[in-house]
Amino acid sequence: MYQHPSVISATAPPSMIGNGEGITTMPVPGRRCPACLERGNTVWVIPGKCCPQCGTPVN
Ligand SMILES: [Zn+2]
Structure with missing residues (x-):
C-alpha cells in the first residue's frame, strides 16, 4: 500500500532524512x-x- 512520505520520514533513521528537521x-x-x-x-x-x-x- 502507498504510504505518505511524512509517515516514512517519521520512522526512517536520521541518516536517511536529509534535512535534519526536528532532530536535535x-x-x-x-x-x-x-x-x-x-x-x-x-x-x-x-x-x-x-x-x-x-x-x-x-x-
Ligand atoms: Zn557544511
Missing part, C-alpha cells in the same frame, strides 16, 4: 558544520574532517 539529539560523535548550520542545515562532521556538504573543515 542525534547520537553521532562529531561537530555540526557551522557553514551549513547558518543555512539551516544540520550536517554532522567528524572533527578534523571536512563537511561532506560544503567542504568546510571542522575541528
Whole structure:
C-alpha cells in the first residue's frame, strides 16, 4: 500500500532524512558544520574532517 512520505520520514533513521528537521539529539560523535548550520542545515562532521556538504573543515 502507498504510504505518505511524512509517515516514512517519521520512522526512517536520521541518516536517511536529509534535512535534519526536528532532530536535535542525534547520537553521532562529531561537530555540526557551522557553514551549513547558518543555512539551516544540520550536517554532522567528524572533527578534523571536512563537511561532506560544503567542504568546510571542522575541528
Ligand atoms: Zn557544511
